[in-house]
Amino acid sequence: MKTYxxxxxxxxxxxxxxxxxxxxxxxxxxxxxxDDVKQNGDHSxxxxxxxxxxxxxxxxxxxxxxxxxxxxxxxxxxxxxxxVAYNNxxxxxxxxEIQEEVIExxxxxxxxxxxxxxxxxxxxxxxxSAPLFSTxxxxxxxxxxxxxxxxxxxxxPNNNQEINPAILYTANLVGISxxxxxxxxxxxxxxxxxxxxxxxxxxxxxxxxxxxxxAKELVQQSGVAIDMPAGPSEVLVIADDSCNPAFVAxxxxxxxxxxxxxxxxxxxxxxxVNEKCLTEVYQQIELIPRKKIxxxxxxxxxxxxxxxxxxxxxxxxxxxxxxxxxxxxxxxxYINKIINAGSVxxxxxxCESAGDYASGTNHTLPTNGYAKSYSGVSLDSxxxxxxxxxxxxxxxxxxxxxxxxxxxxxxxxxxxxxxxLRLKENNND
Numbered sequence: 471m472k473t474y475x476x477x478x479x480x481x482x483x484x485x486x487x488x489x490x491x492x493x494x495x496x497x498x499x500x501x502x503x504x505d506d507v508k509q510n511g512d513h514s515x516x517x518x519x520x521x522x523x524x525x526x527x528x529x530x531x532x533x534x535x536x537x538x539x540x541x542x543x544x545x546x547x548x549x550x551x552x553x554v555a556y557n558n559x560x561x562x563x564x565x566x567e568i569q570e571e572v573i574e575x576x577x578x579x580x581x582x583x584x585x586x587x588x589x590x591x592x593x594x595x596x597x598x599s600a601p602l603f604s605t606x607x608x609x610x611x612x613x614x615x616x617x618x619x620x621x622x623x624x625x626x627p628n629n630n631q632e633i634n635p636a637i638l639y640t641a642n643l644v645g646i647s648x649x650x651x652x653x654x655x656x657x658x659x660x661x662x663x664x665x666x667x668x669x670x671x672x673x674x675x676x677x678x679x680x681x682x683x684x685a686k687e688l689v690q691q692s693g694v695a696i697d698m699p700a701g702p703s704e705v706l707v708i709a710d711d712s713c714n715p716a717f718v719a720x721x722x723x724x725x726x727x728x729x730x731x732x733x734x735x736x737x738x739x740x741x742x743v744n745e746k747c748l749t750e751v752y753q754q755i756e757l758i759p760r761k762k763i764x765x766x767x768x769x770x771x772x773x774x775x776x777x778x779x780x781x782x783x784x785x786x787x788x789x790x791x792x793x794x795x796x797x798x799x800x801x802x803x804y805i806n807k808i809i810n811a812g813s814v815x816x817x818x819x820x821c822e823s824a825g826d827y828a829s830g831t832n833h834t835l836p837t838n839g840y841a842k843s844y845s846g847v848s849l850d851s852x853x854x855x856x857x858x859x860x861x862x863x864x865x866x867x868x869x870x871x872x873x874x875x876x877x878x879x880x881x882x883x884x885x886x887x888x889x890x891l892r893l894k895e896n897n898n899d
Contacts (some may be wrong), residue, residue: 471668471734471748474740476773488701488838489731489770491680500684504659511665518543519655527628530667534635540638552640555607556619557826562830563612566849578865585619585853588695590669592661593646593677595625597653598885600728601634602677608832608847609675610644616852621646622661622671625654655685662689673697675847677836680731695849700839703728705822706791708734709743710780713797719750721795721822722771723764730766734787736773737782744773753769783807790841793822812841819875863899 475484507515512530519527537655572582593609596602606623613621623646627633633651642647650668658678674686678682686696705725709718722734738744746761755764776782783804786794789808801816809812810836813825828832834847861869869895877885 471736471768471771471773473484473744473752475749476775476777482785482788485772485774486839488704488733491731493684494526496680496684497688500655500681500688503545503681504662504685504688507659507665508663509658511660512667512690513662513666515656515665516653518654519627519652522654523626523629524745525627525631527627527631527651530649530650530652531640534647536633537638537642537649539819540635541642542634543635544639548636549639552603553635553642555604556611556643558828558830559607559611559832560615561682563615563832563849566612566746567615568668575864578862578868580860580865581857582859583857584854585616586611586856587619587853588673588675589618589670590620591618591622591852592671592674592676593621593623594653594657594661594674594678594682595637596676596678597622597626597628597634601637603636603640604730604755604827605639605676605834606637606644606646606874608834610641610646612832612847612849612850614644615849618852620669620671621648622669623649624652624668625649627651627656632841642735652672655681656732658682658685658689662692662694673852675833675851676790679729680696681823697851698836698844699838699840701840702731703732704733704735704791704837705793705795706737707747707787707795707797708737708779708786709747709797710738710779710800710801711743712742712818713743713747714755715743715746715750717818717821718795718797719799720748720749721753722751722828723754724821725757725793726767726771727758727760728767730763732767733771734767734771735791736873737785739778739782744775749774774874779804780807786811790836790839792835792837792841793825795820807809808812810842812836812846863896867896 489734515530516527517524570583572580574580591613595605625633625637658674660668661671661674675697677700683700690696703725707718707721724734725732725734736744738749756762787810792812794811795815796804797818813831817823825831832847836844872891874886875890
């Protein structure tokens, strides 16, 4: 990790910048894949499975038999752990249901909103060396609660045409039966536009590599909704002399092991604290299987000493991290000062892994600075808010003159007439 000692605020803008990739080449590659899927459907998905994943697919569809076999393969201890996470995530997201009131804005004028589930939702779940079955809980549970009618899940198979058993078990737990063996940008294209086998959906959720992220960005431009703009995983830890350096190091590495393009920050008001935490980082990194990935991620990462914890909070707000950990015994003191973060973890025992798996909050969060304007996934992500209004005769009489004056001022006489005709009829009555 690169280290900095009390940089002035003019330097902060450069320090908070994320690594930049060659977007032009990426866009061209992903655009060609999307166009191929739009034109050739299933054939292109099978072709890309062989090209990118080295697998010759007999079928894109995961069968009921495959799901049942996978359920049998998952150890009971892991099933029990997934059930605990399921319960906590359900409780937290169920509490987000709101019954909105009917409001009478003017006598005779009633307005209200109704929550309606998005009918068709697509979930992308990465496979490979880190099969993110936990993300199925984070996306499938709120979709269940919202009442989405169709849930489609795409995930890449291994060389034997198999999906990780934990992925199939968790999908079954949240009621997803339409599961397809396809990954990468081609899977996003398939859900966005539909193929002979995979149905088109209205909104796509889920993390992925730079190709998946770019595909989501491109299909959004043609009218398919996505959960949020996304980028590599990131965490920012603020620590003081009351932190546990070993805990801090483990939190930094938990994000660094996600991918070589992940980024982690360590901020402190104390040089010795930073040094202790970094010593722990390089001791612990020797013990993790994804050491090479984590070491590469640390090249993009920074350890910074600032003047005080208030400055650390200000720096964090400017960076707008996906995950923010305040590793201090006085963490609650800073809650009201946090304005830009995807999810916040308070105190020495609130590890980021808790939010990733089982505390109840959602781990699908804005990255790449989008926490300045986006929230993480919630129940609201799976619903639309439709407004209703009902005007009685009294209501149009009370509000009519106001509407007429405003419509005429804008030169929209048909708008005015829609009110005037009703007022005239009411007067005749």
